[in-house]
Amino acid sequence: MIENKGISIWFFIGSLLLIYGVAITIANVYEMISPSMEKQIVLRELNFGVWWGILLVIVGLIYFINFRPWKKGNNNKN
Amino acid sequence: MINNFHSLLTIMMTDPTNLLSLGWVDSFIIIVYFIFVLGIGYYLLRFTKTGEDFFMAGRKMTAWIAGLSFVAANLGSLELMGWAASAYQYGILATHWYWIGAIPAMLFLGIIMMPFYYISKTHSVPGYLKLRFGEGSSMLSAVSFGFMTVFMSGINMYSMAIVMKVVLGWDIHFSIWVSSITVMVYVVLGGLLSAIFNEVLQFMLIWLGALIIPIIGLIETGGWDGMVERISQNFPAGDYTHLWSTMGSFQDNPMGIHWTGIVFGLGLIISFAYWTTDFLVVQRVLSAKDLRSAKMAPIIGAGFKMMVPFIVILPGLLGLAVILxxxxxxxxxxxxxxxxxxxxxxxxxxxxxxxxLLGLGVTALIAGFMSGMAGNVSAFATVWTYDIYKPTHLKLSKKEESDAYYVKIGRWCTVLGVFVSIGTAYLVQQFASIMDYVQALFSFFVAPLFGTVILGMLWKRATAAGGFWGLFAGIGSSIGMWAWVKIYPGALKYIALSEHAKDMAENMYRALWSWLICVIVTVVVSYLTRPKADSELVGLVRGCTDIPSEGDLPLIKRPIFWASIVFAIFIVLNIIFW
Structure with a gap:
């Protein structure tokens, strides 16, 4: 965050992406197992939502772990 | 709570013809977004004690944070929707607003202009004008910027509410009040620091939400070549995928513009004016922790700006290929x-x-609106407090107030800015033509201001009278040209060099002429009046200011090295898509 104090903005971003990634992965795995009939999207067979959710979880985890405030030396990073 | 919010969103979907409908996970994503931006504002309250913290984010931002927020503040409310629509209408020509209409100017700001803004320790662009040319020019630009910023913010707010109504069926009042009150709360709490942090978060969300379309779209069309082939099949008469080859004549391209308008009007005047003197974006860079970071921030911003067409223009082109x-x-x-x-x-x-993914996409649209609005409101609060309220208050009361007093005024200005924006949004709802007039009004000030600032920075002979009268003449001539075409449409062939010119082309040529008039008047009046001594121009003007050398830095850490790389990529991209 700002110099010499506080939590890094990248930690907030990592946390948000992690939450989003988990929610999107769960929703799309459920959709893959029991597809809804009301909404048909193009290229549904690619299960893009599952892959995007996993990508968000990975990116979120990297930021979350790397910029966690309880890690030594992380309180002076933007 | 999520179920309640989802029910609320569902209830508001009154129109069965909505383009999109949200599921529970989409509502969850939107509500978590609002919790995060408010939470960040609340968390940052503890770090926002002084005026420097509130108005300049403590001048402690790294180049990356300042650079990302620099681009995010510009993304605005309708950036994604509007430019995707323009890409569908005009094809790849819309990319000019991201490349030649931004990159050279952003690099110029970083390398040439930033040292003077930064070394002068000014808090705003009108603040720089005060140091360089005195109170007259400063007050003229501060008042015009302050009002135009909140008015534009209101117009964007109304446009966004309309988009949310059409796309999701959301009630217009709900969109206006929820989004603007959220922005108000987090900017009042954490000032510029909060605005910048949320802009970085919003920038990430905009990319992650919007990137879905070009990726799946290119898979569907079989890559770029497949997309071009489909566009040619769907629209055999038009050329939608070449940047420059159709710009030899006004009639050969759907924009009705000649390459001189794009290069000189957009590339040299409008983009330089916007990216180097619009305080909304410059404020982000002024928050950098040191001069090297301040120079690097616009360069990093330029790198990301160059990629934005991937999420904004490409969806429009893919629409041309797949929507029937x-x-x-x-x-x-x-x-x-x-x-x-x-x-x-x-x-x-x-x-x-x-x-x-739908919720993520809608969140990207909301984030775009909120980052733009936070940019407007935080810039308004700074200019109003420091450049309008403070000098006026000093003159009237003859009393210097404490730093805490001005922070309090800044917070109230934020509230005032948001409510004036909301008022403007409702005014536009009643009188739609106001939107055109305010947008025209905004365009009157930008180009002449660039003339005044650039002469102030690069020409030490420019005087206070020259600066004021040049700015005044530039603004006056811009208004005059606009009124001339309104009253007598035949004047278009003189202003825009062709009677076939469209509105966009007219704006560009008007900017070019008003800039030239500003420069000529500034030069003439300056030669007729007494200049300041060199000693009074230290830190403000090239030739009178010692700019710290970067000779001791390794090549990879020098801003000029990275600016050259970005510029080389910019040239290559223009050649590839010629």
Whole structure:
């Protein structure tokens, strides 16, 4: 965050992406197992939502772990 | 709570013709977004004690944070929707606003202008004008910037509410009040620091939400070549995928513009004026922790700006390739062609986005609006407090107030800015033509201001009288040219060099002429008046200021090295898509 104090903005971003990634992965795995009939999207067979959710979880985890405030030396990073 | 919010969103979907409908996970994503931005504002309250903290984010931002927020603040409310629609209408020509209309100016700001803004320790662009030219020019630019910023913010707010109504069926009042009060709360709490942090978060969300369309779209069309082939099949008469080859004549391209208008009007005047003197974006860079970071921030911003067409222009082009029947203008919508090209982005989202991804896409639209509005409001609060309120208060009361007093005023100005924006949004709802007039009004000030600032920075002979009268003449001539064409449309062939010129071309040529008039008047008046001594121009003007050398830095850490790389990529991209 700002110099010499506080939590890094990248930690907030990592946390948000992690939450989003988990929610999107769960929703799309459920959709893959029991597809809804009301909404048909193009290229549904690619299960893009599952892959995007996993990508968000990975990116979120990297930021979350790397910029966690309880890690030594992380309180002076933007 | 999520179920309640979801029910609320569902209830508001009163129109069965909505382009998109949200599921529970989409509502969850939107509500978590609002919790995060408010939470960040609340968390940052403890770090916002002094005026420097509130108005300049403590001048402690790294180049990356300042650079990302620099681009995010510009993304604005309708950036994604509007430029995707323009790409559908005009093809790849819309990319000029991201490349030649931004990159050279951003690099110029970083390398040439930033040292003077930064070394002078000014808090704003009008603040720089005060140091360089005195109170007259400063007050003229501060008042025009302050009012235009909140008015534009209101117009964007109303436009966004309309988009949310069309796309999701949300109530207009709900969109206006929820989004603007959220922005107000987090900017009042954490000032510029909060605005910048949320802009970085919003920038990430905009990319992650919007990136879905070009990726799946290119898979569907079989890559770039497949997309171009489909566009040629759907629209055999038009050329939608070349940047420059159709610009030899006004009639050869759908924008009705000649390459001179793009290069000189957009590339040299409008973009330089916006990116180097619009305080909304410059404020982000002024928050950098040191001069090297301040120089690097616009360069990093330019790198990201160059990539934005991937999420903004490409969806429009993909729409040309895959959406049938073709989209039409708003006034041509019928049972045969039910959608206008303004709806291309939500239509593409509906085509590709499954559960959650839809919520992420809608969050990207909301984040775009909020980052733009926070930019407007925080810049307004700074200019109003430091450049209008403080000198006026000093003159009237003859009393210097404490730093805490001005922080309090800044917080109230934020509230005032938000409410004036909301008022403007409702005014536009009643009188739609106000939107055109305010947008025209905004364009009157930008180009002449660039003339005044650039002469002030690079020419030490420019005097206070020259600066004021040049700015005044530039603004006056811009208004005069606009009124001339309004009263006598035949004047278009003199202003825009062709009677076939469209509005966009007219704006560009008007900017070019008003800039030239500002420069000529500034030079003439300066030669007729007494200049300041060199000693008074230290830190403000090239030739009178010692700019710290970067000779001791390794090549890889020098801003000029990275600016050269970005510029080289910019040239290559223009050649590839020629």
């Amino acid at each position: 029947p073709p989209l039409v203008g708003e006034n041509q919508v019928s049972a045969m062609n039910p959608h206008s090209y303004n709806e291309v982005l939500p239509l593409m989202l509906a085509r590709y986005a499954g559960p959650g």
